[in-house]
Structure formats: structure tokens, C-alpha cells
Amino acid sequence: MLGPSVARRVGRAGRGGVCGERARLALATNGSHRKSQLAIEHCYRVREASPETWVFWVHASNEARFEHSYRGIANCIKVPGRQDPKRDIFQLVHDWLYDERKGRWLLILDNVDDANFLLKTPSAGRNRETEGKRWQPLINFVPQCQHGSVLITTRSRIAARGLVDERDIISVEPMEMSYALLLLQKKVGPQEKSEDVVELAAELECMPLAMVQAAAYIVQRRPYYSVQQYLVKFRKSDYKKIALFDNKDIQVREELRRDSEAENSIITTLQITFDYIRETRPSAGDLLALASFFDRQGIHEELLRVKQGQHERSSNSVQVWEDKDSSSQSSADDSRFEDAIQMLRAFSLISVDMDGVNFEMHGLVQLAIQHWLKKNDQLGTWQKESLRIIAKSFPGGEHETWTKCQTLLPHAKKVLSYKPGEDKEATQHQATIASKTAWYLLHIGEYKASVSMGRRAMTEWEKIREPGHKDILKSMWQLGSAFTRQEKHEEAEVLHRRSVEITQAVLGPEHCDTLISLSYFASALERRGKVELAESIHREVLQTRTGILGPEHPHTLLSFSLLAQALSGQGQYEEAEELHRRALEGREKIWGPQNQRTLDSTSFLSIVLSNRQKYEEAEVMSRRALEGREKALEKEHPDTLTSVYCLAYLLHHRHRYEEAILLYQRASSGYTTTLGLNHPRTQACLNNQLSLERLLHRQASGDPSHEPRHEVVDDSTDQPYPGPLEVRLPGAELLPKESWWRKFKKKVHKA
Template sequence: MMQSTSFGPGNQGQQVGHNYGTINAEFHLPPERPETPPKPFATIPFSRDPDFVDRGDILEQIDKRCAEPAGRVALVGLGGVGKSQLAIEFAHRIAAAQPDTWVFWVHAGTQARVEEGFRAIADAVKLPGRNQPKAGIPQLVHSWLSNERNGGWIMILDSADDRDTFFSPIGDDARNKRPFAMYLPQSRNGSILITTRDKDLASRLTGRRQNTIDVGPMTQTDALTLLEKKLGLLPDPDIATDLVQALDLVPLAIGQAAAYIQARAPRSSLEKYLAEFRENERKRSRLLGYDGGDLRRDGGASNAVLTTWTISFDHIRSERPSAADLLSLMSFFDRQGIPGWVLKPSRTAKDTTRTRSLDGAGERDSDDGRSAADSNTDDGTDDNIDGEFEDNVARLRDYCLIVPDETGDEFEMHGLVQLSIRRWLEAAGQQEMFKNQCIDRMASSFPTGEYENWATCRSLFAHAEVALRYRPSKVTAEAWATLLHNGGWYAWSQGRYDIAQQMLDEAMKVRGRKLGKEDMATLASTLIFALVLKDGGQWKEAEKLEVQVMETCKTKLGADHPFTLTSMHNLASTFWNQGRWLEAEELEVQVMETRKTKLGADHPSTLTSMHNLALIYMNQGRWDEAEKLEVQVMETRKTKLGADYLDTLTSMHNLASTFWNQGRWSEAEELEVQVMETRKTKLGADHPSTLTSMANLASTFWNQGRWSEAEELEVQVMETRKTKLGADHPDTLTSMANLASTFWNQGRWSEAEELEVQVMETRKTKLGADHPDTLTSMHNLAFTWKDQGRHSDALALMEDCAQARQRVLREEHPDTLSSLAAVERWSR
């Protein structure tokens, strides 16, 4: 028989001895004591920032959207641009202006932090049931916030950068759990402000992209205000401006720099920081890695801007590796104007290590040159490649790491972001790989420097300049040399001689080491390098290289090979620059006749030789012969190339010069105006060829007695040449000499003398005492002295000039006859 024992007050203290049945017991926790609902307050974990800078109307935009029923708005931008600082300031303003409104701050970096934030809300409002063991805190908070009787509220979700935080199920049993996004209420009594780096996530959390506010770097004025608040009165506004610009106007970077300077004062200053920042990339990385601490940043967030951005990179790498690869590649380009077509991978790779000949440039007022260089363009595409590329671009845009231009065809990045990515790659051992990819892409995309390629060259040139700083591996050395060869060629065609010289010097050296000094690619780089030296007034250095190339070509290729003829042609042009017209004529006639035989009378290279021979005739005073050749070349070029082609313009320009020498000034002026205006449109107002047209037009005005018009043009040309070419460049000296002649005709003899003496002495040093240009300076200075009443000095100088011209030019040359006639008149 079963025994049973029941529990009751009478059996207290007794134990069950044997039990053969069921014991039922109920245990009840004591009921929760009712809690008095608190009055609304703010749970902002950060104090108000005394250095806060109000940035335009962003706070007003937030306020307006949060005032709407169930309003949601997201601040979207790169890490460190001040999204959280704006949210902190807004939260404090709401707390002060609307004391009956709850302000809840939730750090949204991870699911655990969001759960922690929701638990804090439950505690703040004293939610019943929150302390139950299996209390569903997200649901409890959602229900409370959705109840309009609980009053108004604003929730700030700060640093919501990971979509999995909001759109992956929460809890251990994923089948029965909802993602956190489902627990964000849409009740009319509340609004949500989100800060995030991810535009796509912002759109999903707010419901549409129109509810996002892009937060970029500061304006320069705001950046300077922030720096001044951090450091006090700025002693040198220019240095301060340069510094905030160097820091890309990013608030975190500016605050970081200010903290660094303050921590090291007085041994550090704005000027010292900027100098160190500009020194090299490694110094910049060290400075931007400084973590000075900030009370208004979450404890888990770094105050070093480079470390802050690493978070975004890591997100992208784990989520979409191909997008991270694209970002890595872009970090090695210039920060602006990165063309999408260069970034997009192609199905085929092309050999970009060889370039064939450059033909026919270097003569006065530049024929640009011809090449049969390998085409470096590849238009093959693939649907899968295109689709993946577009998806990668969209993801990088969502993270605010790249910004497209209005057409969507080009992108830009912050320079500090690029630096951060390169340091990130260096730490991962991948920097060299992506640098080499950049070099390969650029080498296969950058075309030769011929006129028809200028538009493409222009869009890529800034990236070629950046690549000049790289030192490639053995694998990409030839590709790098090809890029610099073509980049230097284009820079030369634009009159940018300094950067052209740097690029071509490197290309020539690398090709010489890798391929040999007698390889055609090496010779091609050497040839254009010599043209750059020549146009920069370094004629002796150019001649030395051109002789070397010419002799090598004769030996390897033969005397009538097109490349050999090009080298002879360029050497003849250098002789022309040096006033060695007989040597120039001998070479140019040989080249011209061979080209006529081998290529035909109307081949562009043959026309270039005829053009240069006409210039030699003109300088020898053989104007009829010069005119005959020039007209023939001009008409053929008009027919074959078009009236506004650069080579045609050069022919028109030189024919105008011949008219000028013949005193046919109206005809000269008509041609010169046409050439000048077309060159301004096609080349730009400060291109060397445009300046030459302006200078020659001024000379035509001078011969017509239109001295004020001549002076205006001459001053403009002279100042531009001083800036672009230098004060002692031969072209600058010609401008100064022409301006002196204008002063002389106006009776301004002291001003004329000052310029003429300066030009003559510089020419003696740079060109030599017997150079035709130096002799022209002597001739003109003698006339000035004569008009100043210094008859003895004038006669002695003119006699020296006449003797030198007889020796250097020839007895019957017009310039020689002019000097001899002056000596005869003044000796009476």
C-alpha cells in the first residue's frame, strides 16, 4: 500500500522517508514591486564638445527630419568626418530644448552592443518584466517605444556600420529569432538618428536613400575654426590653411594633429608638423597613427585616423574581397580623376614593353613628331567582368571610400584614405603586388604623345606623374619605362619640360639596363629626351645624345632607315638652334632627298624635312627659296591633314615669318592672327607654340609702328615665358630683346638699354659670343647707344658685330649687310 506524505504547517521540519508516488510542489518568486515610471531624461554617454563647429545646415536637416512622425535619418560618411560629433551635439540640443523627450543613445557597432543599449533603455524607463530570466528585452523595448502614451523619444544608433548587426537573426535559436532591424519601432511618437559608414545599410534602416545625409570633410573655413578652437589663436593663417588642406579637411585628422602638437609643445608647432608631414609617406603614416585620446569617442574606437579607416577596409575585405582589391588598386593612382575604364580588368593582356620610333620633331615652333608605337588600348569587355566591377564600385561608394564624378566615369578618393590603404597593404605584405598592377594598367592604357592621343593622355597624365615616384619590381620595370616614355613624350608636347625630362631620363635608364643601350626602345627614349633638352635650351647636351643615337642607328639599321633619318633630322634642328646653318642645311637636304625617295614627296616625314629646310633658308636670308618650300608644305598639309592640324599651323606660322622678313606685314599679320587664335583654342594660351605666335604677331605690329599693341603682347609673352621656361631660356631672352626694341622705337632708351645689356650678357654666357642671337643683341644695343649720344661706344660695338657676322653668317647675309651699313654711316 502506497504511503503519502503531504506538506503543511503541521509537518514543518519533517522529512519524507519513503515515497512511492508523486510529489507536486509549486515555487513562486515574490512579485515585482511596482516601480514609479521616471520622468524623461537623456542617456547620452558623452559630454558636450566645447570645440564643436556647426557645419552648415546639417543639424537643421536632422532636426527637421526627426520632427516628422516616425522620422528616420542617417548621417553617412567616412570614418573620422564627424558624424558622431554631430549626433552628440544634436542629442544635447534636444535634451536641453525638449526636456519631456527621452533621448536614448545606443552604440550599434555589434549585436552585443545593441543588446546592451536596449537593456540600458529598459533600465532607464524601468520596464516591468525586464529582470525575468528569459525576458525578451528587444521585444519589451520595442513595445514600450511603440506605445504613444509613453511620450516622445529619439534614439541615436551610433556607428551602425555592420549590416549583420541588424539583419542577421539574434539569439541562439536563429529559426525563432528576428533580426534587430525588426525591433526598431515606427511609432509616431519617436524618431531614430543613425550614424554609419555604409550608405546601403543607411538606406535599409531608414527606408530610402532620401533619408540619408552625406557628411563629408569640412569646408576650409570650418576646418580652420576647429583648429583654432583646439590650439588657440593661429599665428600663421597660411601655414594653418596648408595644414588643414594636407589633412584633407578631415575633422578627426585635424583634432589628432592638434593633440600631437599640444603634447609636444613648445618643441612642436603647426609649421614643424606640416614640414614633417610633407617630408615623406612614412612620416605621414607615423603622424596619422598618433592616438591622442578623445572623451567624445566610444571607448572601443581609435582616435588615430588611419586606424579608424582600417575598420572599413576589414569590413569590405571580409564581405567582398574583389571590392577590396579594387580599392587597393585605386590607392596607387592620383586621388582625383581615376578613370573607370583603366580600373576595369580586361580579358586579354598586351605587351607594353616596346615602343617603336619617334619621327620628325624638334624644329623651331615644333612639328610634334610621329611614331608607329604599339597601340596600348584594349576594348575587350565581358559581361561577368562588367557586372562584378559595377558591384564593387557600388560597394565602395556605399562605404564613402570613393566618389564618382557627374558622369560616373571617373572617381576620386581622399588622399589620406589612399595612404591608409597603402599602409594596410604594407602590413599585409600586398603593397608591391597592387603597385605593380597599377603600373601594368597605366602602361597598357597610356598612349603615345601624338596629337590625336592628347585627350586620353590628358586624362591619365596625373596618374603617370604619381607612378614616376614608384620604384617597380624587376617584373614591371619595362612596363614602367614604357609608361614614362609615353608620359614624357606627352609632357614634352605640352611644353612641360621639367617633368618630361624626369620621365624620359628614367625611361632611358631603365631601358638601357634591361634592354641594352642599342635597343630600339632605348634609342627612342634617348631621342625624345634629347628633344626635351633642346627645347629647354640645353643644345650641347642634346647634340651629344643625338650624335650618339645617329651613329648607332647608322651602324645597326643603315643610313637610309627611317629611324636613322629621324636622328639626322633632329641633329640638324639642333645645329639650327645653335646658328650652325650650313651644317644644318647639309644634313637636312640629305634627309629630305632620302625621304622623298623612300617615302614619297607628300609623306609627313618628308614634309617635315622640307619645312625645316625652309627655316634654314629663311635664317640665311634666302627668303624666296624659303617661301617656295613653305607654301608647298602648307598646301599639302592642308589637303592631307586639315587646316587646323598642328603641323599645318606650324607651316602657316613659318610662312608668316617669311612674309615678315620680306616686309609683307599685312599678309604676315593675317596668317599670324589665324594661327594664334587656333593655337589658343587647341593648345592653350600659355603653350610654347601659342606664345611664339603671339611674339611674332607683336613683331608684325612693331614693324607697322603699332608699338602699344606690340608692347602689350610682348610683356604678356615675356612674363609667361619667365614663369614657364625660366629667365635665361633662349625664348625668354628673345621676348626681352623684342620688348627692348619696342622701348627703343618709343624713345625709352634707358629701359631699352637695361634689357638689351641683360639679354646680350646672358646670351654670351648661354649661347656663346658668336651665336647669331648674341650678335643681334650687340647690333641692337649699338643702336641704343647711338641714340643716347654714345657714338664711340656704339661704333666700336657695331664694328665688332659686323666682323662677327661676316665670319659666322656670310658677307651677303641681310643681317651682315645691315651691320656693315651702320658702320659705314657712323664712320662718316
């Protein structure tokens, strides 16, 4: 079925002399778009509009098929001399076509995916007396004249460019849904429900060959089969999809003149194209193989910069551009990559966005490539490579990387669905991806998804790491934090208790990992109401760190802060204030007043000062934290917004409502944009904002029963002062930089 724009442009090829010098056009599609069917439909339209026009069909997939078709034309039009072995059949047909007295004609060159056999000049030494002018390229025997037109069908835009001008290439874009529904409904018949037909067309991404093949499968199994049953089977797994499309028993009715040797299966058709690409440009084949394992949309260029080694290609060896910076890559590498991309685009196997850096593939194209790789024992190699690339590319989940994390998240989920078996390296890649993804999901408030991904990370790490290994412990700490965010405090306590038992047994009671596990465990106990036990553990950790590392070490300062928070939860504000001041003083000395760790201590101190009714100093500290974060971070950064929220809360508490409401509005608007409306931090801020707005409304209405009073909504029931900072990742600093890890372990070892 021809769309209006395609029909309009192709129609010019059937009007002979009207086309003038543009009487040769190329129809470029990929193997999924039934290019031969488009050409057949055009032929019928030409004959209907002009019955006297000759229509000739040439199977042009290779030289032998081309010659066979020319002999068939010669026999059809009964060209004199066609049976003389000394006469050149190509020249005879050419001369007949060139003769204007024979009338108008349309010549279809079908399946010209490799134009080299048409364009190359035959080797020297041929007998020109017996072969006539066969020393010329075959394309010279396709006449260009006023009364004749040529339509070429191809899967390769590169082949098309070798035969026609760029302006004469008609690119057949994916079929519009409206036309896809017409085609599919026609093939399956009126007895099928329209909503099922719509779903099937969407699942098949409106690919004509796929729809025709699916319809044939359904029709041949009636009355025991329907579109709905096909959908159920299709959606079960990739294996089922392959079985449906690679079924040799499906009989697809072909129109007159289509090459009987051409494949009907979309899987086989795409695999033939893949074979050709691998033979002519191996780098393009490798790039396509890799792309088939990512999510089909939003495949960024940096994920695809793959090259083969300089030596013989191996199915078990893949090299990847490190892409550290543009200067580290040779121009030859860039050129090979661009050439490979160009070839895949020419075959319509990938498409590119307006920026030229993100690519997209049809899902069935990916499926066909994976099926080919599986048959050739290369599936595991490319799955492992896709895992390695995502493991390396996915950031750690910090706010400044959220955009990249969001872009890579679909790819991370896709590669995590693969089953690497006993391959330890592939399992490590999956564990790394799951860990990074879990942290990112935790930061953006997707707590349920974070728990699921955290469980996956911990399971994968436990397969390849010994008990007590840092990777396992980090996954336990992350998962426990996610449980806390879901308010599953019992599960968090159980998990952190387990990490403590493992580290104490394997690493010893004073190991840095043991102390981190104890800190997480104590924080979990606080939320379970076991505040006295939590306090004692925090004091024990603080004492141990002070003895080993000294009172000014960053880990010791962290323990000051954690113990202070535990004391605040019990209303012991005086000692909490002292500890927060010590943490703040130490952090200022190490990192300076504008460091984020220092600003965290500034914020916590502000909260304690407010609880002690030292409002003026609390406000000074709160504004200092906000100013510091506005300078160091962007205004929409969650930490900046939390400082805005803290200050709004403090001013609300002090009945300075006009300034407080403006700050609430800024914080809630920023949270909604950055974290989303349903994020707990957004909801807590909105609750306090709405509470204050109701109060101001009652004041404005002159309600005599209302007196100004503290009406802040408590978003943290176990805190006298509902510090918005409590919404932050608990103990985020418990994951120290590697340099601190090394120094810490050296001191523990010496001790």
C-alpha cells in the same frame, strides 16, 4: 560640428510627433567625418530644446553590442521583468518605448555599418517560449511611432538603405573650410597662428577625425610642439603621416555615450572599413586598393576596371580588364564593376564627377589603404599593377592624344615615385612611362621637365637593357632633342656622340640604329656651328642608305631632307633645293601628296625657294602645305599652325603686310591656345607679329623717315631664313614605324 543643412535635416529626428512617418533618419558619412560626434551634438541640441525628451544611445556595430545597449536602457528606465531570464529584453524595451504615456524619445543607433544582423530573421528551432518574439528581425524591436524618433549613423549608404527610405538618408559631405577652421582652431587653441591652422586644415582636406587627431597630437606635446612643426613633419613623407596618425599614445577625448570600443585613429578606422569591404565584396576591395596608387583626383574609369580571377583570390595575382571595346566585355564583368563602384561610393571612399567616369579619393584614405597593404605584404603587387596600367594607357605624345596625356600626367608622376626595387618588370613599366611622358612634355614645350623625365627614362632602361638596345637609344635620342630645345647644344652633341659610339661598337656601322644615331649627331653638330662635319656625316648616311635600301626608301628620302637642311644652313641653296625636290618626289610616290611627311618636304622646299628668291613658287608650295594640313588635321593642330606661320613669314618677306598680319594673328592665337603663351614657337610667332604691327603703325602715322623694308625677326640665328619649321622636333621621322624597322634590318642582314 553640424553644418547648417545637416543640422536642419537631422533636427527633424528630435521633434517626435512632428516627424510623423519620417521619424527614422540615417546619417551616412565615411569614417573620417566623425558621424558619432555629429549625433552626440544633435542629442545635446534636442535636450536643450526639449528637456523632457528621453535620449537613448545604442551601440549597433554588431548584435552583441546591440543587446548590451538594450539591457542598459532597460536598467536605466527600470523596465519590469528585465532581470527575468525568460523575458525577451528586446521586447521589453520595445514595449516601453511604444507606450505613448512614457513621453517623447530619441534613439541613436550608432555605427550600423553592417545592417544584416538587424534585418536577418533568426534561424528556425529557437524556443519561442523562452525567447518571446525573438524569432523576428532585431529591427522590429526599434519602434516606429508618433512620439519617438530614430537617428542611425553609418559609414555605409548600402546599410542605410536597408533601414530607411532613400529620401531619409542624410549624406554628410566634406566639411566646408570655414567650419573646419572653427573646429581646428577650437581644438588647438588661440595661441596658434591662424595661417598655420589654415594650412593644416587644407593638408588634412578638412577631414574632422583627422583634424581632431592632429590637434590632440599637438596639444599633448606643448609647449615643445606647434601646428607649424606638425606641418613640417607631416609633409616630409607618407611614412611620417602614418606615424602621426597611427600613434597609439594619442589620447583623443571622447564625448559621453560614444562607443568606447570604437577606434579613434583615422588610419585604423579606414582600415576596418577596408577589411569589411574585402570580406563582403572582394572586387570592391581590389578596386580601392588599385585606386589608392593613382593621383587622388581625376581617376578615370578605364584605370579602375579591375577584377579578380574566378578561382581563389591571391594577394600576388591581379587580373585587369583589357577594355578594348565594350563588345569584348561580358555583361557580368560590367555588373561586377558597377557593383564594386557602388559599394565604395556607399562608404564615401570615392566620389564621382557629373560625367560618371572620373573618380576622386581623399589623400588620407589612399594613405590608409597603402598602409594596410604594406602590413599585409601586398604593397609591391599593387604598385606594380598601377605602373603596368599607366604604362599601357599613356599615349605616345602625338597632338591628337594631348588631352589624354594631360589627364594621365598626374597619375604618371605619382606612380613614378614608387620604388620597385629589383623587380625587372616594374622597372620596365617605369621606363616606359618616363619615356612616353618625356616625349609628351617635349611636344608641348615643357623642355626642362622633358629633360628631367628623359634622364629618368634612360636611367631605368639602362638597368634592364643591354647596351645598344633600341629602348636605350630612343631615350637618348629624346633626351638629346630636349637638350636642343633648351639650346644646350653641347650636352646634345655629347649625348648623340655617345649613342653613335655605342651603336657602332655593338651593332656595326651600317645598322639602322647606327645611322639614326649618326643623323641625330649630325644635326647636333649643325647647331654647334660644325657645319662641314655635319654635312659630311649626312652625306655618309645618305650614301649608306642609298646603297642598302635604294634611293626611294623612306629612310633614304629622310636623309635627302636632312642633308638639304644642312646645306641650307651653309647657304648652299641650289643643291638643297635639288635634294628637297627629290625627297618630295619620293614621298609623293610612296604616300601621296596629302601625307604629313610629303607636306613637310613641301614646306622645306618652300623655304629654300624663298631663300633663292623664287617667291612665286615658294608661295605656291607654302599654300599647298597649308591646304593639305587643313584638310588632314584640325585647324588648331600645331602642324597646321606652323604652315600658317610659314606662309605669314613668306608674305611678310614679300611686303604683303595686310595678309601677313592676319595669318600671324591666326597662328599666334592658335599657338597660345594649343601650346601656351610661353612656348618658344608661340614667342617666335608673336615677335614677328609685333614687328610687323610696329611697321604698319609707322606707315599709318605717315612717318617720312620710314621706307618699307624687310623687318622680319630672325628666330633662328643660324639660318638665313628663319624657317618656323625648325621649331619642330628635329628628326621626328628618325623614329620609323616598326614595319620599316623590320624591313631595314632584313636588308642590312642580307647585305
